[in-house]
Amino acid sequence: MSSETGPSKDVSEEHLPSERVSHGAVEPAGDPFADPGLPPHEHRRQDIDERAAKSSERTVALLFVVSMLATIGFIASFVAIPVDRITYIWPMGNISALNFALGMTLGISLFCIGAGAVHWARTLMSDEEHVQERHPIEATPETKAQVLSDFRMGAAESQFGRRKLIRNTMFGALALVPLSGVVLLRDLGPLPEDKLRHTPWEKGKLLINQNTHEPLRAEDVTVGSLTFAVPEGLEHDDPHYMEELAKAALMLVRLEPEDIKDKRELDWSHEGIVAFSKICTHVGCPISLYEQQTHHVLCPCHQSTFDLSDGARVIFGPAGHPLPQLRIGVNSEGYLEALDDFKEPVGPSFWERG
Ligand code: FES
Structure with a gap:
C-alpha cells in the first residue's frame, strides 16, 4: 500500500x-x-569486541575438536570392546559396555557438532534482520523453457541415450545397491521361538519388592498404590539380568472386591491383589502411571490405557492386547508368591499368541 x-x-x-x-x-x-515493525537492532558483544569474537571462535573450534575425539572414541570402542562385556554403570546397573561406549561417544560427537553450530550462529554469524517480500513461487515460462533446454543439452552432452552400455549397467548398479541393505536383515534373527513364552516366574517364586528388594507380604500392597515386583533369584550380576527383568517386571495393585469387574480375576488374585506384566503390549514400554480412582494404568509412550479392574483390558490407545496377568497366592509364611508363569508372552503383541 x-x-x-x-x-x-x-x-x-x-x-x-x-x-x-x-x-x-x-x-x-x-x-x-x-505490522509492528522490527525493534532497533542491538549489536552483540562479539560484533563490537574482536577479543570476544575470538573467544567465541575458540569455543566453537573446541566443541568441534571434542566431537572429533568422540568419533575416534566411537571407532576405538567398536574395535576394542567385546560385544558381550557387561559392566556396572550407576544408576543403570549392569549393562553392555559396548552399547554404553558407542552411545556415549556418538551422543557426545553429535551434541558437540550441534552445540558448536548453534554457538557459531548465535555469536558470530550475522544477526541482522532483513525483510523480504514474498514472490510467486512458480517460475516464468522463459525460465521453464530455459531449464528444459538445459536438461536436454545436458542429456545430449552426457551421451546418456547413445551409450546404451553405460546406461544399462548404471541402472543395474542402482537396482542392486539396495540389496546390500537386505543382508543386514540377518541381524534381525534368529527368531525368538518360544523364549518369549517363558519368564523367570514359576510356581513358588516369591515376589520381591523392586524398590526395597525385600519379599512382599500381602499387607505391603495397599489400596490405591502401585507396587512393582521382580521374581526372587534375579541377580544384578547375571549377564542376562536385563533380559530377564524385561520379561518378568510386574506391577501389583490391591482392589476392593466390589471394584473388580472381571470376576475371573478373583481366581488369579489374592485378597483383591492383582498382578500384571508391567510391559506394554504395544511396543514394550514399561508402564508406570496409575490412577487409583479408576484403576487405569497409562503407558507413557503412546498413551495406551489399561483397566486393571477389568483384566487389564485396553480402553484407549494403540495397544492391541490386555496386559498378561500373573496368578499369585501366599505361602505358609505369608509372603506373596507366583502360582505359575504368565500364560502368554509378555510385551508387544506382534509376537503371535497361541
Ligand atoms: S508402548 Fe505403550 S502405548 Fe506404545
Whole structure:
C-alpha cells in the first residue's frame, strides 16, 4: 500500500496518528494485524569486541575438536570392546559396555557438532534482520523453457541415450545397491521361538519388592498404590539380568472386591491383589502411571490405557492386547508368591499368541 508524501514533510508526522509506517509501507489505522515493525537492532558483544569474537571462535573450534575425539572414541570402542562385556554403570546397573561406549561417544560427537553450530550462529554469524517480500513461487515460462533446454543439452552432452552400455549397467548398479541393505536383515534373527513364552516366574517364586528388594507380604500392597515386583533369584550380576527383568517386571495393585469387574480375576488374585506384566503390549514400554480412582494404568509412550479392574483390558490407545496377568497366592509364611508363569508372552503383541 502506498501513500503520497510531500518531499519536505517528515513521514511520521504526516501519517501519525491516522496511519502507521512499517518497513517503508504505510498501513491504515485501525488494522488489527498491523505490522509492528522490527525493534532497533542491538549489536552483540562479539560484533563490537574482536577479543570476544575470538573467544567465541575458540569455543566453537573446541566443541568441534571434542566431537572429533568422540568419533575416534566411537571407532576405538567398536574395535576394542567385546560385544558381550557387561559392566556396572550407576544408576543403570549392569549393562553392555559396548552399547554404553558407542552411545556415549556418538551422543557426545553429535551434541558437540550441534552445540558448536548453534554457538557459531548465535555469536558470530550475522544477526541482522532483513525483510523480504514474498514472490510467486512458480517460475516464468522463459525460465521453464530455459531449464528444459538445459536438461536436454545436458542429456545430449552426457551421451546418456547413445551409450546404451553405460546406461544399462548404471541402472543395474542402482537396482542392486539396495540389496546390500537386505543382508543386514540377518541381524534381525534368529527368531525368538518360544523364549518369549517363558519368564523367570514359576510356581513358588516369591515376589520381591523392586524398590526395597525385600519379599512382599500381602499387607505391603495397599489400596490405591502401585507396587512393582521382580521374581526372587534375579541377580544384578547375571549377564542376562536385563533380559530377564524385561520379561518378568510386574506391577501389583490391591482392589476392593466390589471394584473388580472381571470376576475371573478373583481366581488369579489374592485378597483383591492383582498382578500384571508391567510391559506394554504395544511396543514394550514399561508402564508406570496409575490412577487409583479408576484403576487405569497409562503407558507413557503412546498413551495406551489399561483397566486393571477389568483384566487389564485396553480402553484407549494403540495397544492391541490386555496386559498378561500373573496368578499369585501366599505361602505358609505369608509372603506373596507366583502360582505359575504368565500364560502368554509378555510385551508387544506382534509376537503371535497361541
Ligand atoms: S508402548 Fe505403550 S502405548 Fe506404545
